[in-house]
Amino acid sequence: MSKHILIVDDSKTIRNLLAFVVKSEGFKVTTAEDGLDGLEKLYTMEQVDLIVSDVNMPRMDGFTFIKTLREQDAYKDVPVIVLSTEGKEKDIATGMNMGANLYMVKPAEPAKMIRNIKMLIG
Numbered sequence: 001m002s003k004h005i006l007i008v009d010d011s012k013t014i015r016n017l018l019a020f021v022v023k024s025e026g027f028k029v030t031t032a033e034d035g036l037d038g039l040e041k042l043y044t045m046e047q048v049d050l051i052v053s054d055v056n057m058p059r060m061d062g063f064t065f066i067k068t069l070r071e072q073d074a075y076k077d078v079p080v081i082v083l084s085t086e087g088k089e090k091d092i093a094t095g096m097n098m099g100a101n102l103y104m105v106k107p108a109e110p111a112k113m114i115r116n117i118k119m120l121i122g
Helices: 012-023 035-044 062-070 089-098 110-121
Strands: 004-008 028-032 050-053 080-084 102-105
Touching: 004 012, 004 035, 012 028, 012 110, 028 035, 035 050, 035 062, 050 062, 050 110, 062 080, 062 089, 080 089, 080 110, 089 102, 102 110
Parallel strands: 004 028, 004 050, 050 080, 080 102
Antiparallel strands: none
C-alpha cells in the first residue's frame, strides 16, 4: 500500500504543485485548505503517513493545527513538515515546539521536499 500524505495549505497553487510532485513519486495525496479542513479530512482518512502544513492560513493556522494533532494519540507520532514563508528563527522554533519534525521555508525545491518526505517515512 502506498504511503498517504496530507497537504494543508490555503494556496490552491501550492497545494496543486505539491500534490503533483508528491504523486509523481508514487505517494497517495489528500489536500486541505486550512487547519480545520485538514482535521476534517484527517478524521475521514483511513491512514496518514505524513503531513505537510503551511503556517499562515484562515480559520486555523498551521501551529494550532499541529498542536491539535499532537494532543491526540492517533496522530501524535505522524511526521509533520512545516512549509512556510515565515523563516525567522522564532517561527522555526515555534513550529518545532508545537511538534513539527521539519521546518522548510517556501519556496522549497521539489527534489528537497521529496528527499525530506522519504527521510521521514521511507
